[in-house]
Amino acid sequence: MNKLDKWHKDTGEVIKKTLTSLAEGITGIAASERKDLALSVGHIFQSLRKGQFLSRLSEDWDSYREKGRIKDDYIGTEQHRSSLQELLDFLDNDSPDEIRFEVMKKIFLVAATETASDRNSLLPYQFLRLCRGMSSGEVIVLNTTYRIAKSGQMPDVNVANKWLETIAKESGLSHASLVEIHEEKLIKKHLITRRQLRDGSRVSVPNFRLTSLGLELCEYIDSYDSASEESQHVASPDSEDAPPRRA
Numbered sequence: 001m002n003k004l005d006k007w008h009k010d011t012g013e014v015i016k017k018t019l020t021s022l023a024e025g026i027t028g029i030a031a032s033e034r035k036d037l038a039l040s041v042g043h044i045f046q047s048l049r050k051g052q053f054l055s056r057l058s059e060d061w062d063s064y065r066e067k068g069r070i071k072d073d074y075i076g077t078e079q080h081r082s083s084l085q086e087l088l089d090f091l092d093n094d095s096p097d098e099i100r101f102e103v104m105k106k107i108f109l110v111a112a113t114e115t116a117s118d119r120n121s122l123l124p125y126q127f128l129r130l131c132r133g134m135s136s137g138e139v140i141v142l143n144t145t146y147r148i149a150k151s152g153q154m155p156d157v158n159v160a161n162k163w164l165e166t167i168a169k170e171s172g173l174s175h176a177s178l179v180e181i182h183e184e185k186l187i188k189k190h191l192i193t194r195r196q197l198r199d200g201s202r203v204s205v206p207n208f209r210l211t212s213l214g215l216e217l218c219e220y221i222d223s224y225d226s227a228s229e230e231s232q233h234v235a236s237p238d239s240e241d242a243p244p245r246r247a
Contacts, residue, residue, distance in 0.1 A: 053101045053105075054091060056105070061112075064113065070113060074112060080111075080119075082125050086129065087108050090104055097136050098136075099140065100134065100135075100139060104131055106225075107128050110124070110220060110223055115223065116219075130189065131217075133189070134185075137178070137181070141173070141183065141186060142192070143218065146214075148166070148167075148208050149210055149215070158204075160195050164179045186214075193211055
């Protein structure tokens, strides 16, 4: 087995072995005494969710490898090892939910394709760390802000309350006060701009308040969706680029 095959084998096996260990842990809890089991219901449920996330990560990783979207020698890079460790640590030690997992997975896979960054870039790992520290609500507000900014049809809003109401409506969070909770945390992370004036009643409207960091993070994550849509278009039997059907 050459070195490249070893790294390919190791990466796939790390994910699969983690999934196997998780399954064994659940089995062990299920076989424990009833009183111990009662205390472990929450742990079992969380473990099942982690197992689902790991399975999806494994499937997507294998798919990317089979399609040749990840170069053989990328797997031996420090960027890949650090990113994989961060993602697995997130699944193992945090309480992952669907929204946060999807964002982390997208960053991990975009980095692996080396389309939005190169293997020497420090950004993918920093983006993973940043998103790991976000709540799902923060992700929703940030993504909604980006979608509005990207649309090019940003409402003429420079009053803070109007910005909150717009995000609440477009995100489905409904309540401006709920958006405001996440707004404060996104400001501290330097992903959206601070309010203006002494009373904080005004906001800066360029990029609908996204900072340069917030914009680049969102564009990085969005490159995953763009690549996926392009891949589906090429693979579609009705696509002009698809190979002709056999008679």
